Amino acid sequence: MxxxxxxxxxxxxxSTAQKVADMLRERVLDGELEPGLRLSExxxxxxxxxxRNTLREAFRLLTRDRILVHEHSRGxxxxxxxxxxxxxxxxxxxxxxxxxxRRWNDVSEKQREAVRTPVRQAVARAxxxxxSRTGAANIQxxxxxxxxxxxxxxxxxxxxxxxxxxxxxxxAHEVEAFHQTYLPWNRxxxxxxxxxxxxxxxxxxxxxxxxxxxxxxxxxxxD
Numbered sequence: 001m002x003x004x005x006x007x008x009x010x011x012x013x014x015s016t017a018q019k020v021a022d023m024l025r026e027r028v029l030d031g032e033l034e035p036g037l038r039l040s041e042x043x044x045x046x047x048x049x050x051x052r053n054t055l056r057e058a059f060r061l062l063t064r065d066r067i068l069v070h071e072h073s074r075g076x077x078x079x080x081x082x083x084x085x086x087x088x089x090x091x092x093x094x095x096x097x098x099x100x101x102r103r104w105n106d107v108s109e110k111q112r113e114a115v116r117t118p119v120r121q122a123v124a125r126a127x128x129x130x131x132s133r134t135g136a137a138n139i140q141x142x143x144x145x146x147x148x149x150x151x152x153x154x155x156x157x158x159x160x161x162x163x164x165x166x167x168x169x170x171x172a173h174e175v176e177a178f179h180q181t182y183l184p185w186n187r188x189x190x191x192x193x194x195x196x197x198x199x200x201x202x203x204x205x206x207x208x209x210x211x212x213x214x215x216x217x218x219x220x221x222x223d
Contacts, residue, residue, distance in 0.1 A: 017057035020050055021065075024058065028067055028078065028163045029139060035080040035171045039068070065160045067167070081168040083217040089165050090213040094206065096158055097142060100149040101189075101205060104198045107148050114144035115193070119186045126183060134179040135169060141186050145205075172219035182212060 024044075027033045045055045059076050062068040069079045081089075104112065118140035125134075139162050146158040169178055185208040192201035 016050060017054050017061060020048060020055060020058035021061040023048070024062060025065075025067060025159065025163045029166050030136070031166070031170060033078050035078050035167050037078045038074075039076045039078065041076075066164050067160070079164075079167060080171050081164060081220075083220050085164065086168050086213060086216050086220065089161055089168070090209050092161055093142075093158075094209055096149075096154060096161075097145045098202050098205060100146050100154070101193075101202050102198060103148045103150075104193050104201070105196075107150065111144075111148055111150070112193075114147050115141065116144075116190055118144060119183075119190050122183055123187060126180070134183065135166070138179040138182065138186065139166070168216060168220065172216060178216070178219075181215075182208060185211075 024033065033039075039059070041052055041055055045052055048055070050058075059068055059070070063070055063076070066081075066085070067079060068076050070076050118137045122134055122137040122141075125137075142162065143155070143158065146155050149155075172178065185204065189201050189204050189208070192198075192204060
């Protein structure tokens with residue numbers, strides 16, 4: 001039992017580190033932390049009021065998730081994904097989101113609304129020529145799709161994928177313009193789901209992923 005007691009501080013630090021990592025990941029999704037940005041231990045640790053050891057553990061977790069990269073003698077940076085990363089990300093998303101979407105008829109209305117609402121909000125803004133935060137709305141739409149699976153583990157894993165993908169969008173420089181292009185696809189997927197044609201919605205999602213992957217890879221290659 002004495003060894004367990006000795007590990008209490010490590011456990012508390014690990015728990016805090018995970019919370020810090022989650023917070024930083026959200027900043028990546030929000031676009032506050034840009035690809036290539038060097039992260040200052042002093043600035044972030046001071047702002048969050050956490051120890052250097054806790055912050056380094058959070059950095060380690062995000063490095064494992066491919067959000068950050070440690071460069072010897074230079075420090076920790078927000079990662080810049082490349083074309084191969086994008087292809088791998090979409091391969092994972094096809095399996096996760098396609099499978100989750102097929103559960104549409106078996107889930108609660110609350111879960112369905114988590115898919116519909118982001119699209120409805122984005123469409124309403126688009127009708128007013130307001131395309132701000134289109135990327136954030138798109139992420140919420142896909143979070144809603146993953147939520148149809150009813151698995152906390154899948155949702156957590158997908159959040160890591162979304163953060164990495166958002167970095168790729170920002171490397172391509174046109175986050176809102178990119179997502180603006182695919183808003184009609186999201187709308188069509190919801191329409192098919194509401195009509196009860198789930199397999200057609202899954203097919204539309206696959207076509208969406210094919211087009212988005214090719215588009216993003218080409219932008220990264222051009223960059």
